[in-house]
């Protein structure tokens with residue numbers, strides 16, 4: 001199938017409530033919807049999440065980089081996984097970084113191959129597939145402790161067994177939050193995501209030790225992304241497991257962290273490494289080196305999350321980070337359902353979701369789902 005058209009549209013989706021984590025409060029979510037059309041009329045869809053604090057990308061940069069990638073897409077044949085690999089290699093060679101843009105392009109190509117073959121994306125690989133992926137619930141930084149309690153009760157009622165708490169701005173408040181949660185449940189698995197907020201290594205070690213009483217499963221990205229030595233030092237002096245997220249984008253990062261034994265776990269995200277194929281390579285490396293990992297997400301909408309879910313269905317993750325799906329107020333695709341503590345892996349062709357038409361805004365390149 002020959003690629004004849006590549007299109008990029010800005011999309012904004014509103015959140016049910018503002019979402020706060022260290023350094024960022026999101027009121028709505030900006031994405032670039034990438035649509036790739038083949039000569040036979042098949043449309044493949046992919047989503048680039050503009051998570052500038054993680055990948056450095058914005059809607060503008062995604063669209064700018066895509067203009068260069070477009071030349072490497074138009075006219076190419078995309079019939080199987082080998083074609084997708086070939087195209088993505090040529091894009092990687094021509095354009096550095098830009099993981100979310102590459103992920104969106106690759107997702108759209110995989111969607112095309114799946115639709116043409118009448119098979120789900122996760123069924124295009126010779127691998128065992130799960131029917132359902134397990135999800136950790138998510139709690140953004142929340143100042144009101146009564147709201148924390150209500151949220152934890154709801155999370156438990158919905159069947160979650162693990163929750164990821166965003167933290168790192170105010171240590172004393174974080175301790176209060178953990179105390180309230182442990183009062184409600186001594187069983188629920190708790191992880192903390194600091195999003196680089198503790199900054200200093202010694203402070204991070206003190207904080208980790210002070211949180212020992214809460215029986216945390218792990219603490220994610222306590223300090224700056226580029227401080228691998230610092231992560232290692234914290235790990236050596238801390239009773240809680242340490243995870244790398246912002247520090248681990250690519251297979252190269254994973255290799256270095258693994259060789260250094262700097263962390264206990266890594267967080268694999270399609271938008272950081274450039275898509276499902278690169279993420280599979282990282283997961284395979286982790287499996288071969290007994291490196292534990294979770295499958296994370298960027299608060300993608302149903303479209304981006306579908307790619308994450310197909311990937312997670314193929315690998316031996318510890319848990320997935322897909323609880324953010326419940327924070328979206330509206331969406332421009334349907335077909336993923338958070339049921340209990342899991343998401344069913346779509347079994348229809350391609351990504352297995354249905355696209356809706358977002359509302360056109362005044363900007364001809366933008367669509368909005370603001371409520």
Ligand SMILES: [Mg+2]
Nearest residue numbers: 193220221245
């Ligand atoms: Mg994180």
